[in-house]
Amino acid sequence: MITRDKIRAWLDHPWVEILLFMVGVLLIIASPVAGIIPGPGGIFVFAAGLALVLKTSMWAKRRYVHFKRWQPKVGAWSDWGLRRASAKRRKKLRKAGEINEPEALGD
Numbered sequence: 001m002i003t004r005d006k007i008r009a010w011l012d013h014p015w016v017e018i019l020l021f022m023v024g025v026l027l028i029i030a031s032p033v034a035g036i037i038p039g040p041g042g043i044f045v046f047a048a049g050l051a052l053v054l055k056t057s058m059w060a061k062r063r064y065v066h067f068k069r070w071q072p073k074v075g076a077w078s079d080w081g082l083r084r085a086s087a088k089r090r091k092k093l094r095k096a097g098e099i100n101e102p103e104a105l106g107d
Helices: 004-011 014-036 041-056 058-070 072-082 085-106
Strands: none
Touching: 004 014, 014 041, 041 058, 058 072, 072 085
């Protein structure tokens, strides 16, 4: 039986990571072509490619973090579109911080 551990081990293999990276780059390149078709297809193709590239490339992750710091509103939208768990965690912490801020000012 295939378990999650076996799947994760397979996905962590260097050749599989290279293949996923290449598929992600091809999806990003193909997104303008899919964008010509009526509907929002190009956006979804680009998001899928970006997710694959971000999963497999540390360079891309660093550039993505740099972009998010440079353009926080656009970065928030891209986090929402990619359904990133780190974005949800930061949003909860931010909300908790906003609730505690007025109490701190009143002290």
